[in-house]
Amino acid sequence: MTTDIERASECAACDETRRRFLSRLTLMLGSIVAAIVAIPCVGFLLGLRKVPRVWRTVGKLNDFQVGSTVNVAFLDSSPLPWAGVTARSAAWLRRISRSDFIAFSVNCTHLGCPVRWLPTANLFMCPCHGGVYYANGDVASGPPPRPLRRYPVRVQNDEVQILASPVPITTEKI
Amino acid sequence: MSENNSLRFLKSIWRWFDDVTGVSSWLIPLAKHPVPHARKSAWFYVLGSATLFVFIVQIVTGIALASAYVPSAGQAYQSLTFISGTRFGSIVRGIHAFGASAMVILIGLHAIRVYLWGSYKYPRQMGWLTGVALLFLVLGMAFTGQLLRWDQTGVWSVVIAAEQAGRTPFIGHWLARFILAGDTVGGATLSRFFALHVFFIPALIFFFLGFHLYLVIRNGISEPPQVGRPVDPQTYRAWYSDLLHREGVPFWPDAAWRDAVFGLLVIGTMVVLAITVGPPALGRPPDPSIIQASPRPEWYFLWYYALLSVIPRWSETYVIILGPLLLVVVLVLLPLVAPKGERSPFKRQWAFGIVAFIVWMIAYFGTLGRLAPWSPRMNAPPLPASVVGTTSGPIAEGAKVFHDKGCEFCHMISGYGGIRGPDLTYAGDRMTPAQMETRIYSGATNMPSYNGNITPQQLSDLLAFLASRRRRPAPPTSASTAAK
Ligand code: FES
Numbered sequence: 001m002t003t004d005i006e007r008a009s010e011c012a013a014c015d016e017t018r019r020r021f022l023s024r025l026t027l028m029l030g031s032i033v034a035a036i037v038a039i040p041c042v043g044f045l046l047g048l049r050k051v052p053r054v055w056r057t058v059g060k061l062n063d064f065q066v067g068s069t070v071n072v073a074f075l076d077s078s079p080l081p082w083a084g085v086t087a088r089s090a091a092w093l094r095r096i097s098r099s100d101f102i103a104f105s106v107n108c109t110h111l112g113c114p115v116r117w118l119p120t121a122n123l124f125m126c127p128c129h130g131g132v133y134y135a136n137g138d139v140a141s142g143p144p145p146r147p148l149r150r151y152p153v154r155v156q157n158d159e160v161q162i163l164a165s166p167v168p169i170t171t172e173k174i
Numbered sequence: 175m176s177e178n179n180s181l182r183f184l185k186s187i188w189r190w191f192d193d194v195t196g197v198s199s200w201l202i203p204l205a206k207h208p209v210p211h212a213r214k215s216a217w218f219y220v221l222g223s224a225t226l227f228v229f230i231v232q233i234v235t236g237i238a239l240a241s242a243y244v245p246s247a248g249q250a251y252q253s254l255t256f257i258s259g260t261r262f263g264s265i266v267r268g269i270h271a272f273g274a275s276a277m278v279i280l281i282g283l284h285a286i287r288v289y290l291w292g293s294y295k296y297p298r299q300m301g302w303l304t305g306v307a308l309l310f311l312v313l314g315m316a317f318t319g320q321l322l323r324w325d326q327t328g329v330w331s332v333v334i335a336a337e338q339a340g341r342t343p344f345i346g347h348w349l350a351r352f353i354l355a356g357d358t359v360g361g362a363t364l365s366r367f368f369a370l371h372v373f374f375i376p377a378l379i380f381f382f383l384g385f386h387l388y389l390v391i392r393n394g395i396s397e398p399p400q401v402g403r404p405v406d407p408q409t410y411r412a413w414y415s416d417l418l419h420r421e422g423v424p425f426w427p428d429a430a431w432r433d434a435v436f437g438l439l440v441i442g443t444m445v446v447l448a449i450t451v452g453p454p455a456l457g458r459p460p461d462p463s464i465i466q467a468s469p470r471p472e473w474y475f476l477w478y479y480a481l482l483s484v485i486p487r488w489s490e491t492y493v494i495i496l497g498p499l500l501l502v503v504v505l506v507l508l509p510l511v512a513p514k515g516e517r518s519p520f521k522r523q524w525a526f527g528i529v530a531f532i533v534w535m536i537a538y539f540g541t542l543g544r545l546a547p548w549s550p551r552m553n554a555p556p557l558p559a560s561v562v563g564t565t566s567g568p569i570a571e572g573a574k575v576f577h578d579k580g581c582e583f584c585h586m587i588s589g590y591g592g593i594r595g596p597d598l599t600y601a602g603d604r605m606t607p608a609q610m611e612t613r614i615y616s617g618a619t620n621m622p623s624y625n626g627n628i629t630p631q632q633l634s635d636l637l638a639f640l641a642s643r644r645r646r647p648a649p650p651t652s653a654s655t656a657a658k
Contacts, residue, residue, distance in 0.1 A: 051357060073463035080361025084248020086329065087360050090463035106465050112337035113330065114465035116552060120578035122627050127468040128334075129483050130550045130584060130594045132622045140622030143487055166357030167333060169340035169350040172491055 051078040055154065055161040058093060064101070064160065069094040069117045069135075071106075077164040091151055091162055092117050092124070094135075103162050104137050105149040109170045115148065124148060145170060208422030209429050210397035218291075219395065219429060220436035221284035227437040228276045229379070231444070232315075235270040236372070243322070245368035247361045250324040251459050258453060268448025274316050276444055278474045281312050286529050289508075292517030293396035296407040299509035301393065304386040306505045311379050313474070318371035320472050322364070325457035329359050330469035332367070333462075341491045359462050394418065399517035407514055468549065477536045480543030550583035551592035561588045563642065572639025575632045579624065587643060595621060602644035607637045 056074035064070065072093045079087030092104040092115075104124070106114045113128035123140060124133040131142035138147045149168040154161050192198050212219060242263065244253040257263035285305060288294055294302035317335075321328045332354060340350035355362035394414060423429065458464055471479050485493055519525050554577070559565050562573040576582050584594035587601075601610070614633065617623030628636070 046352065071463075071465060076358050076360055080247075082246045082248050083361030084246070085459055085461035085463075086247040086363065088461050088463040089358060090465055107333065107337075110337075112333040113469065114462075114467050116465060118580050121580035123580055123622055125550055125552060125580060125583065127549060127552055129548045130592075130620065132580075134622065134627075141617060141620050143490070166351075167336070167354065167359070169337060169347055171340050171346040171350075172343055 051076075053077050053163055053165060055156075056164050057159045057161050058091075059160050061155055061158045061160060064093065064095040066095050066097060069119065071117070072103075072162070074162055074164060089164060090114070093153065093160070093162070099155055101153040101155070101160060102137075103151040103153045105151060105165075105168050107149070107168055108144055109139075109146045109148065109168070110142070110144040112167065112169075204391065205426035205430075206424040207391065207394075208418040209395050209425045210417060211421045211423050212398050212429075215398040216429065216432060217436070218287055218398075220432050221280055221287055222390075223433040224437050224440050225277060225280040225284055226383070227433075228273050228280060228440060228444070229383075231441055232270060232273045232277065233376075235266050235273060238266050239270055240372060245322075245365055245372075247324070247359075247364040247460070250322070250364055251456065254323065254325075254456060258456065264453055265445075265448050267453035268451065269444055270319075271453050272444040272447045272451075274319055275472075275474065276440055277312050278316055280440070281309055285309060286532075288396075290519045290525055290529060291396065291399050292405070292519070292522065292525075293399075294509040294512075295405045295515070295517055296410055296513045297393045298389070298396060299513060301386060301389045302509045303506060304382045304389065306502075307382045308379065308386060309505075310502070311375055311382065314375050315371060315379075316472065316474055318367045318375065321367045322371055323454070323456065324364055324460050326460060326464060326467050327457050327469045329460040329462055330467050331471065332359055332363055334469065338494050341494050343495075359460075396517075399519070401516070401518045401520050403518070404516045405514045470543070470546070473540060476543035477539035480539040480546075481535075483546075483548045484539075484542070545593075547593045549592070550580075550594050552583050554582045554591045557582070557587060557590055561590060562639070568635045568638035569642050570639075572635035572637070572642075575628075575636045576639060579628065579632070579636070581636075584621070598640060598643055600643055600645055602641045605640075607641050610637055610640055 054077045058072040058074050069092055071090055073088050073090050076083070076087045076089055090106045092106060094102045094104075096102060104115075108115050108126040108128065108131050110126065110129060110131050113126050115124045115126045115131070115133065117124055122135045124135075124137070126132070126142065126144070129143050131144040132140040133144065133148050134140045136147075137150065139145075151165050152163040154163075239257065242253060242257050244250055254267075258267055288302065288305065317331075321331055336350040336353040339353055340346040342349055351357065354360075355366045397414070397417060458467070470476070482490065482493060516522060556577040557573045559570075562570055564570050576585075576587070581598075582591040584592045585596065585598045586593055587597070587599050605613075611633065613621070614628070614636070615623060615625045617625075624633075
């Protein structure tokens with residue numbers, strides 16, 4: 001005991017260095033622990049699920065009349081088992097000829113509200129801020145900055161299929 | 175055991191507990207810590223504590239709700255329907271929802287009081303800053319809480335939030351997908367907001383709240399300001415402790431009783447509203463393929479929604495991104511740039527102006543948001559014959575065109591229709607058919623052009639109908655000119 005105390009007082013400077021080393025060591029170890037826990041957690045939260053885009057059948061070819069625009073619902077590309085009705089998506093589908101279709105996203109390019117097709121007016125109208133689009137999806141009036149997004153459509157074995165796609169996000173052009 | 179004995183027994187337990195924990199040695203001084211004698215202003219001090227009380231109510235009701243709520247995208251809606259179907263469940267939901275409003279109101283009033291009284295000045299700057307953090311956290315709770323209702327509005331609110339985040343330069347797309355927890359609204363979306371609302375934000379609130387309360391004790395509650403008594407950081411602490419010595423009163427019970435009275439009043443009102451009015455109704459199920467949706471935020475965000483709807487279009491992205499940022503910067507800078515000087519609002523009269531402006535803005539744009547004049551009324555029924563004035567002929571046909579072509583969703587006639595565009599009840603008095611025709615063909619910023627989208631017959635009927643909308647009966651020629 002006495003020897004310890006003596007030794008300590010003999011070398012106050014060594015104590016000082018030793019303590020500085022120990023506090024740095026402690027802080028470093030703490031940071032390492034924090035990092036090895038945080039990295040997987042943050043990585044998990046930020047990791048967006050990369051999902052394959054899949055074709056979804058929305059009906060038989062004969063279900064659609066040439067010239068009419070109808071609302072169709074289909075499942076997301078990779079619905080989680082517990083997603084329930086939230087896994088559903090919608091599009092406005094128009095048959096323009098025997099074998100050609102156009103599919104419009106229902107999301108307004110302004111802030112994403114679901115636009116509605118007005119068959120008698122031949123226009124898409126957004127209930128949120130009154131954005132209006134012409135039948136071809138071009139902006140007719142109101143706040144939307146760009147035309148309605150289109151989804152790829154195809155006809156296969158008499159079935160009309162839409163490529164289930166991400167919600168279109170209008171970003172700023174920089 | 176006699177009564178005396180059992181009492182003695184209880185006392186000995188307490189003494190043992192106090193000996194091994196030392197509770198009374200810090201709890202009693204804490205409760206009895208001196209506060210300034212506020213006299214006439216004493217009731218202004220109840221706002222912060224009331225916010226705390228309501229927060230505790232939110233924790234309790236929140237835990238009760240979480241014990242039955244299923245945080246699954248596919249089942250949350252059903253579980254809420256179930257909760258609302260039980261008698262007490264509906265009351266608990268009601269308390270939690272009115273509690274959310276109460277939190278927002280009280281924390282806002284508390285901030286206004288602190289601002290007007292200059293209580294953010296030395297040495298209480300950190301009190302203000304932790305309060306600012308709490309304010310934003312409470313707003314975060316309000317937003318995520320509304321989403322957890324997970325009805326149609328909940329789902330579309332996520333989409334709109336993602337679209338707004340998408341406007342951020344460079345990382346917009348990434349942010350938007352982070353909010354959606356993927357490419358679309360789906361199974362992962364709700365769980366993310368649930369974790370935010372129930373774990374993450376509350377944890378931050380506990381942290382900042384603890385800090386905030388600690389600072390209140392450490393720096394003391396601010397005394398009511400007086401004209402001509404500026405804060406001087408050099409002398410303030412000594413002066414304040416002297417003030418407490420001279421005329422301080424113990425917090426418990428001299429000030430605490432007011433907190434109790436006001437807290438009871440607030441919470442009592444919440445419970446009564448929860449029983450009489452009930453919880454907010456659930457909308458349609460959270461199915462993104464149901465496109466009959468007109469999402470609206472709760473009242474506390476309605477003003478912001480309205481503001482975004484009326485500002486010039488070019489400024490939109492700046493307001494979405496820079497607006498909230500600017501608010502944070504201003505609130506954070508306030509105590510740093512004005513840490514001393516006069517506290518009294520009578521010496522800082524612009525403070526009244528700023529508060530009045532904020533209150534006016536929230537009230538004005540909130541009312542506007544309720545009315546939503548920028549939203550077309552897409553459920554407007556066809557004009558009845560009593561308004562049209564006839565049931566056959568060009569005028570009646572024109573009235574039908576007015577509805578079918580969507581004109582009525584934006585233009586009101588005799589109380590029917592939307593208010594996005596000008597009221598056309600007396601259109602015939604204001605415009606000639608030729609002017610109307612030009613407008614219909616060319617459109618405007620907020621009106622689509624009908625060029626190529628209306629048959630000559632439809633147009634002439636429409637013009638006949640519009641020309642007949644006048645205060646005085648139409649001169650016989652105008653409708654027939656229009657028809658040509
Ligand atoms: S979201 Fe469609 S107009 Fe604003």
